[in-house]
Amino acid sequence: MSTQNRSSGLEYTNISExxxxxxxxxxxxxxxxxxxxxITTPAGAKRLGRVLEIGGGTAVVQVFEGTTGLSVSETKTRFLGKTMEIPVTDQLLxxxxxxxxxxxDGLPDPVGEKFLDINGESINPERRDFPEDFIQTGISAIDGLNTLVRGQKLPIFSGAGLPHNLLAAQIA
Structure with a gap:
């Protein structure tokens, strides 16, 4: 998957907050x-972050390794022009x-010829298989109001002390 190199190397020091x-x-x-x-700290250490919001010339950046030691006046940021990627290789196994x-794990960095965006590609809902295999649970509230289909994820919300395990076992 290719990534556009939008703003590679652009540095900013005008952090407002x-x-x-x-x-x-x-x-x-x-x-x-x-x-x-x-992100380069005043001490010279480097950290990574990602843009969470952009608009009107202002960017909100999430710092992955925390903001301790950063200062508004002395911290430098450099936009890399790409999203997070990982190498794809058998060395990951x-x-x-x-x-x-x-x-x-103490082993060297894996070397891969191909890099993929960690977010992957979105799934086109039009190309998914239409769910057809109805599951009859015998529980009228589920069968009538929230029908289940094989392959579907089923969250079961329950308060402490209520028989959610029994319900899950009955559905399975």
């Missing part, structure tokens, strides 16, 4: 939702990674 895990950056141009951002795709 740091609130929780978020940075609000003003004067941002040519950026997009979900774009990766490299059996490995352990953190949420950013970095190995935490």
């Amino acid at each position: 740091i609130k929780g895990p978020l940075l609000v950056i003003n004067g941002v141009t040519n950026s997009a939702f979900d774009e990766l951002v490299e 059996g490995r352990v990674f953190d949420g950013l795709g970095r190995p935490i």
